[in-house]
Amino acid sequence: MNISYYDFKNLPDQAQCNIVMNQGRVMNETTIDKLKYVLYEISYFTVEIIYNTANNTIAGMNVFQNKAVYSN
Numbered sequence: 001m002n003i004s005y006y007d008f009k010n011l012p013d014q015a016q017c018n019i020v021m022n023q024g025r026v027m028n029e030t031t032i033d034k035l036k037y038v039l040y041e042i043s044y045f046t047v048e049i050i051y052n053t054a055n056n057t058i059a060g061m062n063v064f065q066n067k068a069v070y071s072n
Contacts, residue, residue, distance in 0.1 A: 005045045005065050017058065020047050035059060 008016060024040030024047060031037070034054040040047045050060040 002043045004043070005063070008042065008045070009063060013061070016047070016061065016063075017049070020049060020061075 003019065008019070011019070020040050020042060024042050027039045027041050027046065029036060029038040031053070034052060036051040036053050038049050038051065040049065045066055046064045048062040048064070049058060050062075051057070052059040
């Protein structure tokens with residue numbers, strides 16, 4: 001599924017999570033104390049979901065645009 005960064009950001013939080021969980025590709029994950037940070041690739045942007053492993057909930061989510069440097 002190709003979805004733009006802006007279309008994704010305009011979706012409700014639950015819909016964003018569903019897309020990431022079902023269609024995202026895990027790029028990296030790190031655990032610090034009781035928080036697990038997982039970076040997913042979606043279309044042309046990345047999403048970081050922060051999981052609280054103590055109570056098995058989502059503690060936060062960050063969405064990043066992937067920007068490339070263009071040279072002329």
